[in-house]
Amino acid sequence: MKIAAKKASLPRPISAQGFKPVAYFCGIVLLATATMMAFPMLADLYFGNEDWKAFAFAGVLTFIPGMSLVYFTKGSLKAGLGLRQAFLLTPLSWLAVSIFSAIPFYLSDYGIVRGSLADSFFEAVSGITTTGATVISGLNAAPPGMLLWRALLQWMGGIGIIATAIAILPALGIGGMQLFRTESSDRSEKAMPRVRQIAATLGKTYLGLTVLAVLVYWATGMRIFDAIAHAMTSIATGGYSTSDASFGQWESNGIQWFATLFMLSGTIPFVLYVRFIAGDRRAFLDRQIRTLAVFLAVTITLIAGWLFSSGTYALEPAFRHAAFNVVSVVTTTGYATTDYTLWGNALVGVFFGLTFVGGCTGSTSGGIKIFRFEVLAIMLKAHFMRLIYPRGVFPRYYGDRKLDDDVVGSVVAFFAVFFLAYSALTVGLMGFGLDFLTSASGAATAVANVGPGLGDTIGPAGNFGSLPDGAKWLLSLGMLLGRLELFTVLILFVPRFWRG
């Protein structure tokens, strides 16, 4: 698909014709979703669970509109996408998947979600956005199909956001992503074979990492089913687990250390894997990764030191729990080994702050993301220099790239809109009667796609099931907003977008 930025800069409202390629893409995505529903259906059939019918029925209900869209708009994507169409395509396709992948929950035999629109939609959105906040308790006894479906949603969502972040967001100029306009964003005819090759390598890497995680989790003590589910939700930094105790359930053979590594593997910009495979030995010495590594090392050491010196844990468990849970929150995975909110009020504050950070861009991680903090730091440093030398000129560089005003402005706009959305969501949740900690941490964990909040209700030891329906709808909106980097959604509410 080509994004013709040039054409789109002309005032050109979207015609009915213009919706066609968007509809076509949504159709393709729905067909993929319907296909994926076969796996949980088969799992339920294999384990003899009646819930297979929910997936069969949902599969048909998803296939029909998907096929219709594709049939009636066939060939419309070949002409490429205008800027407006690219903007439309992103939220609409994610919304379509969210709605249809909620159907199995709604039709399920499983009492907690069955027949509840709010619960089903929340769980589906939390899956596809790789947030991992759940309304389901009693996971250990949930039907295998549903557990697999939750994992699959996150796994699809993970590769989906990588594709979006590489192929679409940089061209839209959103949130400073234009910094990452690379050869893989080049959509000229000549570049297409190369783009296809990159896409293939990306897919293989994603699959390869997942298979590796399955094997490691299996070898270190999980049942194969749990290993598959956790492998998918680790690489996707999704965080859905098959146990209410999350990784607290598994402690053998260093499994939590391995999980920490797999979460980290999911937060690495996936183009770097492609570069590494293409022979660039120094690919992983990327600036974002170095900053993230230093940040994690310092944070983990401080927390582990505190846990050890306060007598909460012996040395190895102190480092293990600190590393696992910090990595889990910063990569926006959202697994837990233990209820870290019991480590004291100071650490509640720290984990609240960590919720916003996020991993690297172009990975499966959510949150604000490391490079935006780097850009902010560069901007602030230049500002302080300007205060000291009002007539000085201070060019800003990100690595060897000059940071122009467009990038800095986009990053700053991202921060502003992120915190505005977060604040509005917090107040909205309080409007449903939730307390301040639940509201603020719930809003943060939704927009940053982390998963668990803080406090007794939605903390790492709780779940989102008891919240009022209105709060679940709000949080679902927050998860989609955050996952799609806010602007792709918000721009649809700018009247000018439609007038052209």
Place this chain on the structure above:
Amino acid sequence: MKIAAKKASLPRPISAQGFKPVAYFCGIVLLATATMMAFPMLADLYFGNEDWKAFAFAGVLTFIPGMSLVYFTKGSLKAGLGLRQAFLLTPLSWLAVSIFSAIPFYLSDYGIVRGSLADSFFEAVSGITTTGATVISGLNAAPPGMLLWRALLQWMGGIGIIATAIAILPALGIGGMQLFRTESSDRSEKAMPRVRQIAATLGKTYLGLTVLAVLVYWATGMRIFDAIAHAMTSIATGGYSTSDASFGQWESNGIQWFATLFMLSGTIPFVLYVRFIAGDRRAFLDRQIRTLAVFLAVTITLIAGWLFSSGTYALEPAFRHAAFNVVSVVTTTGYATTDYTLWGNALVGVFFGLTFVGGCTGSTSGGIKIFRFEVLAIMLKAHFMRLIYPRGVFPRYYGDRKLDDDVVGSVVAFFAVFFLAYSALTVGLMGFGLDFLTSASGAATAVANVGPGLGDTIGPAGNFGSLPDGAKWLLSLGMLLGRLELFTVLILFVPRFWRG
């Protein structure tokens, strides 16, 4: 005093000689502080309270270093100030006043603050920064000298910040204040008589408004002593009261409506009074004021409507309590008529958000301030237009002034640093074991110089007395940071500032 921005842009480290004008200015300010201590001393003498000795002794302790500084650095200010000196002067003079005006509290007979460094410093900083958070309970029984001293501190702090915001901050280019570089910031020899005239009109306006408030409060039911104290803390948007119940103590003859008006009069940019007095009938149709008026009208109407329709209050009290408390928080005064945190979780969220807003710049209000939200909105609007038309050029205007990158960058840097300081302070407070709501609202109310926080401990019905000393020191730092628009303080920690 002249600020020679040209000279200062040359790399020139501060010599011992360079400190002299700064020391001179601090000396002047200390002499003024010592003089002000005479009033509470006289009040205690008049009411026969032994506490007069604390003020007498503190006055001497403040006079001696003040006089010494002035004596040994006499004439040094005449040469004007370099940029670095202007940066230094602001935090050092405010810190000096904070320290010395804490002495009467420390020496007082009054058990709550007597002998406690943390409490005395907190109360003094909260006064001079016009924050109004207090560690003192049992105000109704406190010695009159102390009550008057608290009011006087805020009154001095109020005119002090107006002077700083008009004469110093625009020249430093801090937080977008360069938008307000006017004739009154012009420091050429020719402009000096005019600057003196403006300063005189400002002083008279400030005094006139205060006297008017005294008369109105007295006429509507306060004792003259309470009327004087509240007049000073209303115009200064300070919020210190002589009663634990704040304005809940007084409800006669529309006194709360009048107080609402006086708080509003303190949040108007004081140069507008000067312009109005100089004959500009349309002075108050200023852009900031119109935005603030619309914002207040909408917020108050919504809250009053909710209070009325939910049956909490009848119509007049609903509007009165909504108007008073919203205006109190938005103007960063911090009085209360009632414990608005009991109006429900939704309104706790709203009041938390209001804590950040702030009034107009160049007034006695703290917080982020209206014009920065306006600049942010203009910036975001231009950004959305740019997303829709990537090749378009969208000049940004604030009224009829072009918003250049320097102003936008300064405003954005202000937001970033404001929220970083707020976040760090929140985590720091949680580190002292405070709960999340207390920490987050305490940090916000300190940096925004509002006064009351939220929650049972530091909410409008509580006070800061029970917090651990470490938290009080942190909050004191936060109040000073916020009052001095962050950058004047933070720049002292940039090594480059000292190297030149």
